Amino acid sequence: MAKENSNKGYLSGKEIRAIAKSNAKEMKRLEAYKNRRCPESEFLSQMADDDNILEIQDLHTFFFTEQGVVKAVNGVSYDVPKNSVVGVVGESGCGKSVTSMSVMRLIQGPTGQIVDGSIRFKSNEYVLDGKGQPIPDGDGGYRMEEKVYDIAKMPMREIHRIRGKQVAMIFQEPMTSLNPVFTIGQQLDEVTLLHMPGATKQIAKEKSEDMLRLVGIIPENVYNAFPHELSGGMRQRVMIAMALAAEPRLIIADEPTTALDVTIQAQILDLLQDIKNKIDGSILLITHDLGVIAEMADYVVVMYAGKVIEKGTVLEIFQDPRHPYTIGLQKSKPTMTLDDDTELYNIPGNVPNPIDMPSHCYFKERCSMCTKKCSGEYPGMVQVSPTHFVACHLYDEETAHG
């Protein structure tokens, strides 16, 4: 709020031209990097911890806009362990979706670019022979191997190795990812035909029907239907079925229930929980609803203005929140048990302008606990338990970490 008085936000012609010039140069360089041809070795990597399926480290994803560079994701690090649900919460615009879109490499260029950092993902894929065909393992299946990719460094032409196949995404508005002119069956079959070597039409159809049953839909009713003929809840199920058809190891669910009603939301969340166990995979769950996080997640990542400000297990974040924003967020939410004669706790003010971030803690203008130190450098990540990290000067005295 402090800056609202100044003239920031109004740019002179000269400033605009300078921004455009430096943007153009950066975008050109990054586009060339994305479109390069390179040997696999350039984007193969190693997991820091073998129990993780995804490790995002120091990710920077920027948008080069006419007003300046929007640092939508500005040094984000978090891990997704095997067979777990990791929940990401935070104010709208804090970079939750941009982080997950970076993992899928769906950031729209040339304005949007992954500028720095790594996204290590452990894939499990078919070993291919010289002709690109899978090699039978002699057991009726095919030979598989685990590989660790750094998705951030992958050229776009290689992304098909993971996108939709190893990592699948469920969006908030299912209509955007279902094609209105094809039937549900056609769209589901397509996924199998694309990702399963040697699949015939018949196999694909059987697989699609299995997937529909898995998400609680009777295939006969829906296989030949078009997306617009289904209700919102049904479409969301179909989306989940589609995401599952490729047997991904990681499902990214971006606000999967925000467009739905609570009773339908409860059904879909149950379904996700169920499916995670069935496919033995992990879920990265993005939502603004703390209740959904509390019910679903094993680990929680709290983001604020493009950075992770706190992360830990679900119990740590809910029972022992450390960052003033996390504490405030939990107190601001009216709950079913809250005494309603009191005033709701509220965090004053707004998120700072993403183009013009301060050099100190981004939460300082809204923080009721700030000390002298907070006007200094941006706080580093402090480890307060083996699994609990917080970026706030109040904890600088505790065991400092990297």
Next chain:
Amino acid sequence: MADVKKVNDQGAPVVGYDDAAIEAEFRAKRQAQIAQDCSLPFDPEAVLEVRHLRKCFPMEKTLTGKVTKELVAVDDISFKLYPGETLGIVGESGCGKTTAGRAILKLHQPSGGQIIFDGQDITHFNSKQMRQIRKKMQIIFQDPYSSLPPRDTVGGILSEPVEVHKIVPKDQVKNYVLELMDKCGLRDYYFERYPHEFSGGQRQRICIARALSVSPKLVICDEPVSALDVSIQAQIINLLKKLQREMDLAYVFISHDLSVVKFISDKIGVMYLGSMVEFGTKEDIFREPLHPYTKALFSAVPNPDPTVKMDRIKLEGDIPSPADPPKGCRFHTRCPYAQEVCKHVPPENREVTAGHFVACHLV
């Protein structure tokens, strides 16, 4: 109502129900009830009395314009609201909350029932008569982004209704607006700024200030915080509560978020597919929800405490289309307690304890 079960010529009960006869009987009974209720004297204390409000939208017409099929978006809702009170309306999307709010303001012409505002029956007021009333009833929308004109400054937006309705003499308009902005937590230099320069929370404050600029008695808040972040929601809810105390406003607060509704409301109406299935004071509804849908709705709210694993009442299936609602009790396709009778006979809306209404055969 089990006695409407069909009997055959010999007087023995037959298996099954005569749906047409049941519906005819139900309609006749309701017509009589409506006629009786709508002739009652107005409650002089109430700001708003809604009696059997109904709103249908035509779906199919013949070439001559005769409506052959209609969608009943709001079917028979009734309540009273006193100054300083908030009625919370909850329900799933598409259940008719917005339509009800708009019909009360006569932004939709009601298809049936009666709306008594400030001691006057406004149901059949024409637009000229409504103009006199408008300033006393205002609305705040869900989307603070599209509900403000982009080309006008905040000052302009807030001054216009004050000038049109001659709330204060012309030379005092600016001072009046600045005072109002202060009340709503808007800084004075915003006066010269444009809506696009503000965040969602600030825009919602502008919308609130605009609604209150004409000193209304009633404000319909249609999902006013749904588009906002949790930390901003709390600011807006507190602001609405503060302004209500200061100005003795009556609110109709529409939301699908039960915890928000609980926090702000005095009375609560639960809607399902156009009907109000339960109505009562907040204490009634939260202490002892009686309708199976209300119970399911409450148990579906995710609990922000990871140590509590909730025992949910699980609803199967999807929300039926309001264009083709189920017969009998409209909730029977998803109700875990549904009986044979529920599939055929619409339950009556009964007053279970004083002021607590429930429409369910089992209650």
